[in-house]
Amino acid sequence: MQGHNQSHMKKGDADEMKIPAMDHSQMQHKDGDRMGSMDHGAMDLSAATRATGAQKFAWAFLSLVLLAAGLIFSATVVNLNLSARDVGGAIMPPGMIMLRDTPGDAMLDMAAVDPRHVSYTAPANAKGDNELQSRIENGVKVFDLTTSVIKWNILPYEQVMGYAFNQQIPGPRIRLTEGDRVRIIVTNDLPESTTVHWHGLILPNQFDGPAEITQAQIQTGQSYSYEFVAQQAGTFFYHTHDHPDRQQALGLYGALIIDPRTPQAIPAYDLEYTIQLQEWLEREGYTFPAMLMEGGLPNFFTINGKAYPSTDTVNMKVGQKIRIRFIGSNNNFIHPMHIHGGPFTIVETDGNIVPESARIQKDTVNVGPGERYDVIWEARGRGKWLLHCHIPHHTTNNNVEEQGAGGLTMILNVTP
């Protein structure tokens, strides 16, 4: 009733508004029939608001039906079985399609690295792939690897949160000589379990690495010793084999180079360079493991843990030959790696020497996940010769070309 009156006052003319203490009778008088009919109507309204039992029941029933419909609709779209215990504070990549049957384990696999687990921040100019020193114990070369979560610059302005061996991405280079007896002690400081696989090596099954298949997972704070004799020579690598979909995508890999005991039948070369490929998904300050699925595609690409223009430049002289060891340490794409300035010769594939009769020359080689190609390229002329992936999107940084390239690009700088 009061509200009704006020709204009428607002609509009234200025004279009416100025009446300081207008009483009901005055209003009735001035407004005549209109006010009278309003009072009459108000009395009817108060009678009408007195709901009947049937009406109350109808409203309650309708409310329940709508509530149930809302719940049923939600349940068909999202998974209401997931609890905080299943996924914790997991942060999912923007764009990931989460369906009602997406289990908590899938979400944890794709979740961002939790910044609270970072235990070390590498200097912005730090490089990975540093040769790992060993110690000799009873004729065995002993190496130590420790996994942890670090912050790592792939560009001066772009820092990822990665999983690292010995606080570097890629992990340290393990360089052996054919015939070496080796023990590698892996200590796990990650917030989750891990293992290590020695990719391509002939070794005892219990030291091969697949989690839950050939060994128990190395839990947080625990260690496991891998022991083998290096029976082969060539370009190999090591990587996690516990949730590699997540852990390898976040940086758990490193080169394993075994030098031959006696010289191999490959063309001579003057210098060598190892290239380890990687794909990153970095959004809104979080690092997600890059995956070939909705919302999981990478937006940064690195050679040895750096995106161009932060990748190395290799200096050469005209006439020199370089052996480049390509390692498909990445998880998702086959990268057609191309070198400008003339073809190269493929001399080794997956750690096996290519016989001279089978050697071919190419200028682009497809390096798939897990593959290795050793090529020898000759510096035929002076200048800056590009080495890059031939999927142009992989030579951008977050889809931006920078100083003429980006991502999987580096320069072979040849001087007279």
Ligand SMILES: [Cu+2]
């Ligand atoms: Cu590529």
